[in-house]
Structures are given as C-alpha cells and as structure tokens.
Amino acid sequence: MSNLLIRNVRPNGGTPTDILIRNGKIEAIGQNLQAEGVAVEDGLGHIAIPGLVEAHTHLDKSVWGMPWHENAKVATLRERIDFEREKRLEIGIDPHRQSMRQAIQLAANGASHIRSHVDIDTTHGLALMEGIIETREALDGVIDIEIVAFPQSGLVTRPGTVELLDKALSNGAEVLGGIDPCGIDRDPKGHLDAVFGLAEKHGKPIDIHLHEAGELGAFSMEMMFERIRALGMHGKVAISHAFALGAPDYLRVAGLIEQIAELDVRIVTTGSPSSTVPSIMRLKDAGVKVAAGCDGIRDTWGPWGQPDMMDRARILGMKNGLRRDVDLEHALYVCSTGGADVMDIAGYGLDVGCDADFTLLAGETLAHAVVEVAPRPLVVKRGRVIARNGVAEVAIP
Ligand SMILES: [Zn+2]
Numbered sequence: 332m333s334n335l336l337i338r339n340v341r342p343n344g345g346t347p348t349d350i351l352i353r354n355g356k357i358e359a360i361g362q363n364l365q366a367e368g369v370a371v372e373d374g375l376g377h378i379a380i381p382g383l384v385e386a387h388t389h390l391d392k393s394v395w396g397m398p399w400h401e402n403a404k405v406a407t408l409r410e411r412i413d414f415e416r417e418k419r420l421e422i423g424i425d426p427h428r429q430s431m432r433q434a435i436q437l438a439a440n441g442a443s444h445i446r447s448h449v450d451i452d453t454t455h456g457l458a459l460m461e462g463i464i465e466t467r468e469a470l471d472g473v474i475d476i477e478i479v480a481f482p483q484s485g486l487v488t489r490p491g492t493v494e495l496l497d498k499a500l501s502n503g504a505e506v507l508g509g510i511d512p513c514g515i516d517r518d519p520k521g522h523l524d525a526v527f528g529l530a531e532k533h534g535k536p537i538d539i540h541l542h543e544a545g546e547l548g549a550f551s552m553e554m555m556f557e558r559i560r561a562l563g564m565h566g567k568v569a570i571s572h573a574f575a576l577g578a579p580d581y582l583r584v585a586g587l588i589e590q591i592a593e594l595d596v597r598i599v600t601t602g603s604p605s606s607t608v609p610s611i612m613r614l615k616d617a618g619v620k621v622a623a624g625c626d627g628i629r630d631t632w633g634p635w636g637q638p639d640m641m642d643r644a645r646i647l648g649m650k651n652g653l654r655r656d657v658d659l660e661h662a663l664y665v666c667s668t669g670g671a672d673v674m675d676i677a678g679y680g681l682d683v684g685c686d687a688d689f690t691l692l693a694g695e696t697l698a699h700a701v702v703e704v705a706p707r708p709l710v711v712k713r714g715r716v717i718a719r720n721g722v723a724e725v726a727i728p
Pocket of ligand 1: 387388389448540626627
C-alpha cells in the first residue's frame with residue numbers, strides 16, 4: 332500500500348491533471364496537487380486508464396521464456412487435450428514458474444487483474460492449481476489473479492473429476508469452469524447438471540468454455556439458460572468464446588443475445604481470428620457485459636499470442652472490423668473496464684476512492700493508443716510503480 336503523486340497524465344485521454352494516491356487508493360485527481368513527503372512521478376502527458384483486465388487465459392500452460400516448443404502435430408481438439416495432459420511435465424511446464432513469467436509480463440504490459448482457468452484433472456489433481464496459488468501469493472500487490480477450476484479433459488467422462496473440482500472450489504478457486512458439454516463429454520445434460528450443481532453448492536460463479544459453433548453451441552447455451560432460470564443464477568454465469576454468437580443467422584443469434592441480456596450472462600471473447608466470434612458492438616448495443624482475454628499464450632496448443640491486453644484490443648478491433656475512433660475505444664473498454672464488469676471487481680476504476688491500479692498509454696487519443704504498438708510508459712498497482720516502458724520492476728524467474 333503506497334503513496335504516490337503522479338503529475339501530468341490525461342485520464343482516459345482527457346485534460347492533463349495530477350493523481351494523488353494514499354494507501355494504495357486514489358485520494359485526489361486535480362491540477363497542481365500538493366503532498367508533502369510523497370514520491371512524485373512525471374506522467375509526461377501520457378493517457379492514463381484503469382488497469383487492463385486479462386479475463387481469459389491459462390497461466391498453467393504457457394511455455395513463455397522456455398526453449399521454443401516445436402509443434403509438429405495435426406491434431407483434433409481431443410488429441411491436443413490428451414497430449415498436453417500427458418506430456419506437460421515431461422516438456423517442463425512448471426505451473427508456478429510459467430505462471431510467474433506470464434503474469435509478470437501481463438502486469439508489465441498494464442494489466443492489473445487476471446482470470447485464469449487452471450486444469451483440474453485426474454492425472455494432475457490439484458497440483459497445477461497449487462502452482463498458480465503460489466504465484467498469486469508471490470505477486471500480491473503486483474497483479475491480482477482469480478482462479479477458475481477448469482475440467483479441460485472432460486468431466487462426466489472422467490470419473491473422479493467432479494470430486495476434484497469440489498475440492499478445488501474449497502481450496503482457492505473462486506470460479507467453476509466447464510467445457511463444450513456436447514463436444515467434449517458428449518453428454519450436455521450430465522456435464523451441465525454437474526457444473527451447475529457444484530456452483531450452487533459452493534455459491535460460486537461459472538465461466539464455461541463454449542467453442543461449439545452454430546446450432547450445437549446455441550443448443551448448449553439454451554440448456555445453460557434453462558439452468559440459470561431454474562437456479563436464479565442471473566449475473567453468475569459467463570460464457571467464454573461463445574463462437575455460436577458469430578453464426579451468420581442474424582435472427583437466431585438475436586434470440587440468444589436477448590436471453591443473454593435478460594439473464595445477465597457475461598461473454599468473454601478472445602476475438603479468435605480463426606473462429607466465428609461474437610460481435611462486441613452487437614453485444615454492446617444489447618447491454619451485455621463483455622470482457623476479453625488472450626487465452627493460451629505460446630503453449631502446446633499453438634505458437635500465437637502475446638501476454639498483452641493492448642495486443643488483444645488490436646485483435647478485437649481487426650476481427651470485429653472496427654474503424655471509427657469511438658469503436659476502437661470500445662475495444663479498449665472491453666479489455667479493461669469490461670473485464671471488471673464481467674469479473675465484478677470491487678474498487679476498480681480511475682476515480683477518487685478507487686484502488687490505484689492504472690496504466691499509462693502511449694498515444695494522442697484512446698483510439699490512437701489502441702493501434703500504436705508501443706510499451707506502456709508506466710504501470711501502477713495499488714500506488715506502487717511495477718513497470719516502466721514495458722519492463723517489470725519485479726524479478727522474473
Ligand atoms: Zn481458454
């Protein structure tokens with residue numbers, strides 16, 4: 332919890348001002364602020380925005396900072412899942428070390444919060460999650476990490492997984508995951524009953540991976556809507572990817588979005604270039620809370636991605652065909668405040684009384700900052716400078 336005075340920054344691209352932080356919170360925003368004995372930083376007229384939010388990644392999977400992982404596989408989704416589960420330790424993917432590398436890089440690139448799905452399966456038990464919890468503790472005051480207990484390998488088809496998820500939710504996971512009820516378990520009722528049953532038992536929210544496209548994904552969504560209505564879980568369920576919302580049938584998608592808005596289901600998108608993705612502008616018009624994430628960064632699944640939510644804002648902008656400045660600003664909103672909306676982060680924002688979690692951006696305007704490929708000039712977490720010009724002030728293992 333630090334005290335800091337930052338001079339000459341432009342909140343959200345507006346007029347230059349100063350920000351005074353005491354005990355990790357924003358105490359005042361105004362011109363020519365004075366504070367005796369408080370460290371001063373010069374913001375050099377850069378834009379300031381609240382911390383970027385990485386709302387969908389997998390901190391337990393990345394090979395970031397390790398020797399290049401040669402990917403020579405042509406594989407189905409199931410084959411990729413099985414390969415990773417069986418080979419990850421042999422490859423040397425230590426969950427604590429690798430999550431430290433990815434999380435610190437995200438922080439150096441301006442992120443203040445992460446929601447990470449972490450594999451829970453009958454091969455590794457809770458060991459991967461324990462590595463991420465170690466990282467969460469080590470990075471207290473650098474970046475906040477929320478854990479989703481994620482049945483990557485399937486749930487009802489792998490006996491023992493439900494019990495492990497139950498244990499994970501009692502031992503540090505804040506959110507329960509799920510995955511393709513039809514495509515992975517091939518038992519949508521069994522999968523969703525197990526997920527909603529566990530979430531209800533623990534009183535925890537759900538964030539389910541739904542890669543299922545078109546009518547199959549729409550069917551799985553409708554089964555989720557039924558359960559949300561029956562259990563009164565409005566505002567407690569997020570759907571990650573939601574590729575079915577990128578289907579070409581405008582009216583069918585409109586019907587789904589209407590129910591998503593009514594049930595306050597949150598959508599987390601990666602803007603995946605190779606998939607049909609939800610339109611962030613259409614969801615905005617419907618009043619749906621939308622966050623974004625980089626998903627897996629350089630892992631056994633694929634070589635792509637950067638641990639950088641500004642990179643993700645550009646991908647969202649390109650995939651959604653955005654051109655107008657106001658729409659680019661929305662891509663940035665999804666990668667920052669949208670994440671806080673979806674994750675219900677308390678104390679988030681760039682206002683007096685909020686936690687002093689923010690990043691400076693290079694650019695004349697917010698839209699310019701989205702397209703400009705440049706390091707973040709300064710990143711502040713709870714009033715402490717944690718990175719300068721893209722370089723973390725925290726040791727990277
Ligand atoms: Zn994912």
